[in-house]
Amino acid sequence: MDTYANAVKMLKEAITDAMNKAIEKGEFPKAELPQFIIETPADRTHGDFATNAAMAGAKSFRMPPFKIAQAITANLNLENTLCERFETAGPGFINFFLGDSYYSAVIRDVLANPETYGSSDFGKGEKVMVEFVSANPTGPMHMGNARGGALGDCLAAVLDKAGYDVWREFYVNDAGNQIEKFGCSLEARYLQIFKGDEIVFPEDGYQGADITELAQEYADANGDSLVDVSSEERKKALVGYALPKNIKKMQADMAKYKITYDKWFFESELHNSGAVKEVVDILTEKGLTYEDDGAVWYKNKEVLTKKLLAEGKTQKYIDNLELKDDVLIRKNGNPTYFTADIAYHKNKFDRGYNTLIDVWGADHHGHVMRMKGAMDAIGYDGDKLDVVLMQLVKLVKGGELVKMSKRTGKAIQLADLLDEVPVDSARFLFNTREANTQMDFDLDLAVSQDNQNPVYYVQYAHARICSILKSLANDGITPRDCTDAELALLTAAEERELINHLAAYSSEIISAAKDYDPTKITRYVTQLATLFHKFYNACRVKGEDEGLTQARLALCCAVKAVIKNVLTMFNISCPESM
Numbered sequence: 001m002d003t004y005a006n007a008v009k010m011l012k013e014a015i016t017d018a019m020n021k022a023i024e025k026g027e028f029p030k031a032e033l034p035q036f037i038i039e040t041p042a043d044r045t046h047g048d049f050a051t052n053a054a055m056a057g058a059k060s061f062r063m064p065p066f067k068i069a070q071a072i073t074a075n076l077n078l079e080n081t082l083c084e085r086f087e088t089a090g091p092g093f094i095n096f097f098l099g100d101s102y103y104s105a106v107i108r109d110v111l112a113n114p115e116t117y118g119s120s121d122f123g124k125g126e127k128v129m130v131e132f133v134s135a136n137p138t139g140p141m142h143m144g145n146a147r148g149g150a151l152g153d154c155l156a157a158v159l160d161k162a163g164y165d166v167w168r169e170f171y172v173n174d175a176g177n178q179i180e181k182f183g184c185s186l187e188a189r190y191l192q193i194f195k196g197d198e199i200v201f202p203e204d205g206y207q208g209a210d211i212t213e214l215a216q217e218y219a220d221a222n223g224d225s226l227v228d229v230s231s232e233e234r235k236k237a238l239v240g241y242a243l244p245k246n247i248k249k250m251q252a253d254m255a256k257y258k259i260t261y262d263k264w265f266f267e268s269e270l271h272n273s274g275a276v277k278e279v280v281d282i283l284t285e286k287g288l289t290y291e292d293d294g295a296v297w298y299k300n301k302e303v304l305t306k307k308l309l310a311e312g313k314t315q316k317y318i319d320n321l322e323l324k325d326d327v328l329i330r331k332n333g334n335p336t337y338f339t340a341d342i343a344y345h346k347n348k349f350d351r352g353y354n355t356l357i358d359v360w361g362a363d364h365h366g367h368v369m370r371m372k373g374a375m376d377a378i379g380y381d382g383d384k385l386d387v388v389l390m391q392l393v394k395l396v397k398g399g400e401l402v403k404m405s406k407r408t409g410k411a412i413q414l415a416d417l418l419d420e421v422p423v424d425s426a427r428f429l430f431n432t433r434e435a436n437t438q439m440d441f442d443l444d445l446a447v448s449q450d451n452q453n454p455v456y457y458v459q460y461a462h463a464r465i466c467s468i469l470k471s472l473a474n475d476g477i478t479p480r481d482c483t484d485a486e487l488a489l490l491t492a493a494e495e496r497e498l499i500n501h502l503a504a505y506s507s508e509i510i511s512a513a514k515d516y517d518p519t520k521i522t523r524y525v526t527q528l529a530t531l532f533h534k535f536y537n538a539c540r541v542k543g544e545d546e547g548l549t550q551a552r553l554a555l556c557c558a559v560k561a562v563i564k565n566v567l568t569m570f571n572i573s574c575p576e577s578m
Contacts, residue, residue: 036057083098126164126165127167136178141414156168267340360389362389396443425455431521459573
């Protein structure tokens with residue numbers, strides 16, 4: 001049971017009953033009841049809940065809000081709610097104060113099912129695919145992939161907790177133009193080993209040191225066996241050697257990062273199955289392609305213009321977007337990345353996913369509208385494709401921007417980060433800033449073992465509670481079930497504040513799932529740790545009153561359970577001693 005949601009539900013029913021009674025008595029005219037909200041005020045000294053029912057009813061009942069509030073409260077029965085009293089304020093707000101039974105119920109709620117506390121059926125089992133990282137396999141993963149990995153994996157965890165049926169996927173671009181460029185780059189570096197500078201490196205080739213290293217590895221193992229074969233045979237052999245190594249390294253890095261995918265989907269599957277050709281055929285049948293200069297083009301401008309006009313956008317707005325058509329099949333007969341991407345998203349929908357969530361770098365923002373429009377064009381609902389755009393991340397050490405690894409002298413990659421920073425820190429810190437904000441990742445902070453490091457701070461709160469329980473056990477005091485009267489002893493401001501925060505966990509999970517923002521939960525659990533430390537400093541757990549001691553022990557156990565619940569959900573370790 002979600003005590004917070006239940007309290008809101010019962011209060012809403014009581015207010016609705018009060019308005020109906022007022023209508024029956026002739027205090028309100030007969031009218032449709034207004035839609036009203038119940039919310040938690042920022043300052044809870046004014047009440048634990050507040051409603052705008054009186055203001056919302058002004059139009060329906062044609063009365064001043066203050067008079068409506070008086071009539072509602074005159075007919076209000078709080079007996080079947082968890083509130084004990086109310087007050088009216090301002091122009092017609094009605095504020096409600098929770099009773100002892102609410103606070104007792106929250107603690108019982110947490111301790112009844114600590115592992116599943118916070119879970120809900122909000123998502124109704126809807127099938128959702130979260131595709132994230134999907135780094136190009138032609139080179140090492142970078143800092144953007146590190147951030148995207150943490151955000152994507154924790155978003156999937158939040159959605160799962162909120163009652164969605166979640167699938168995690170990594171899309172491997174092992175076909176197309178980038179693989180051709182990969183092969184040309186490997187070929188040039190391989191031939192340079194044996195022929196020196198007479199071999200010119202391709203102007204658009206991949207310049208990374210990893211290309212040189214892979215070519216050298218192949219040469220060390222196989223000598224000059226590829227020097228005298230055809231270019232196609234040479235590139236095929238080099239790619240066949242290097243690409244699986246890169247993909248295996250990516251999978252190892254993700255495993256080290258504590259990310260487990262349900263599927264690594266290979267682009268080559270789409271080409272081999274004919275799925276890429278199929279989307280071109282579909283668009284052609286719909287009259288949405290044309291040929292020009294030997295290439296097949298998609299009428300992106302026409303599709304998006306119709307879509308935007310239907311959404312109420314002006315022609316001037318659309319003109320400012322400078323929409324352009326897209327190439328589907330190049331002159332050489334090869335499909336573009338965009339074509340394969342359409343086929344991949346079609347494949348996702350065909351597998352029965354109701355909502356597709358992609359985590360992309362902000363540099364892909366122009367691709368979002370195109371892909372949504374393409375889904376509409378081939379007969380799917382583009383609005384069921386949601387894209388989380390992620391801003392850049394910068395590494396900072398000693399207050400200075402860091403671009404190169406001291407160990408390798410090269411640009412810092414995901415693997416370097418995981419060698420230098422604890423995985424727990426990386427996963428937590430990358431989830432402290434919303435995806436749409438730029439982020440400075442502080443390497444000094446990430447390795448620090450003090451309360452400045454948020455993950456250390458939260459883990460320490462859990463360890464501190466474990467220490468309290470162990471210390472009391474040595475004194476012969478162990479937690480037991482408390483009576484309602486004992487739990488009602490938790491009346492200190494610090495105790496009530498802490499319990500209110502525990503009660504909000506499920507609604508925070510739902511909010512994070514709605515907004516695709518797992519950072520809400522890292523903020524939630526950091527605040528939970530803060531409130532626990534505040535409680536610990538103000539309220540002695542072991543006291544002379546055995547009932548109060550047990551009630552405070554129950555509160556400690558509830559906090560411990562929720563911290564563990566969050567950290568476990570985010571695949572972050574939860575130490576019992578530090």
